[in-house]
Amino acid sequence: MKQTTVVQHVQEQEKKFLGATGELASLMNEILAGAKIISLELNKAGIGGDILGATGTRNVHGEAVQKLDDLANSTFLSIISKSGTVCAITSEEMENPVIVPPEQAGKYIFMMDPLDGSSNIDVNVSTGTIFSIYRKKSPGDKVTDQDLLQKGADQVAAGYVVYGSSTMLVYSSGHGVHGFTLDPSLGDFILSHPDIRIPEQGNIYSVNEGNTENWGDKQKKFISYLKEKDRASGRPYKARYIGSFVSDFHRNLLKGGIFMYPSDAKNPSGKLRFEFEAGPMAFIVENAGGRASTGSERILDITPTDIHQCVPLYIGSRFDVEAAEEFLRN
Ligand code: P6P
DSSP: OOOOBHHHHHHHHIIIIIOSOSHHHHHHHHHHHHHHHHHHHHHTTTSSSSOSSEEEEEOTTSOEEEHHHHHHHHHHHHHHHTSSSEEEEEETTEEEEEEOOGGGOOSEEEEEEEEETGGGGGGTOOEEEEEEEEEOOSSSSOOOHHHHSOOGGGOSEEEEEEESSSEEEEEESSSOOEEEEEETTTTEEEEEEOSOOOOSSOSEEEOOGGGGGGSOHHHHHHHHHHHSOBGGGTBSOEEOOOSOHHHHHHHHHHHOOEEEEOOOSSOTTOSSBIIIIIHHHHHHHHHTTOEEESSSSBGGGOOOSSTTOBOOEEEEOHHHHHHHHHHHHO
16 A cells, blocks of 8 residues: 655645645654654653653743653754754743744744643653644744734644654644654654544533633533433533543544633633644644634634733534534623
C-alpha cells in the first residue's frame, strides 16, 4: 500500500492550493522532528533521569510548569527558530515572543502549546502539542502586533500531536483535516486518517463538572439537558473528560461530541488560550465540518488583544455546539 508521509502530503496540498513555495512543508517537517523527540522523552520519562515532576516555577497564568513543559518548549523553540521558515515564535510557556533575527527568518509566525495536559504526565495520561501558523503581515523585517495578534480565520495551518497509545499528528492547511501515525519502525509519520470529518452530532460531552458551582444557570441547564433520558434525541450523552484538551478534542473529533471550557466565576474568560489552544483547534474542527465558539462568538472571528488571551470554548460537532449556543442565548 502507498505510504504517504506528512511532507509529501503537504507538498501535494501546496501544489494544489497554496502555491508550491515549499516553506510550509519544510516547517511541518521541523515540527515532526520536535514531535519525535518529545514522543521519545515521554515514553521513557519514568525510567531514570529526573524529567518527571514540576520545575517549581509558574507560567504567565500562574500554572505550575512541569519539567517536560520546559523540555518541550525548548526543543520546539530550538528546532523551529533555526528552520529558516519563521520570523517569530510565541508559546504558552513563554511570557514574550521570541523574534528570529532577520537573516535567519522566514515568512511564518509559529504559535504553540508545547505540551498540553502536562500535569497528567506523572500518571501516564496522554498529552499533546498544539500549533498554529500565520503569515507575517506587516511590511519589512520588524515583527509587530499586526503579526502576533491575528484573527483566527487568518491561520495558514494548524495542528496537534497527541502522545497517546500511538503518536499521531493531525493537521489542516485549510483543505481538509488529515491524520498521520508515527511508525516507530520507520521513524516517520504515515497518513492513517485522510480527510477526517467530525460527526454532525455526537453523544459525548466533555467538561469539568467540578466547576459546576462556578457556572451560570444557562450552562448548568445545558449540562442537565444532556443528562436527561430522551432516546429520540440521543440523550443522555456520555461524560468523558480526560483533563488533557488535546486528548478530549481528538476523541470527539473522531467520534463526535462537544468539549466545553465555559467562562465561570473562577475563570471569567475561560481557561483555554486563544492563540495556543482554542484558535488552532477551531481551525481544525471547522475544516472537519464542526464548529467552535465562545458560546456566542465564532472563535475564528476573534482577533486577540494579548498573546496569552483566554476565551470560553465550546468546540466539536456542529449540532452539539449549536445546541449549547441556543441554551446560552435563551
Ligand atoms: P481543568 C491542561 O492544563 C489544560 O490546559 C487542558 O489541556 C485541559 O483541558 C484543561 O487545562 C483542564 O483544566 O481546570 O479541568 O483541570
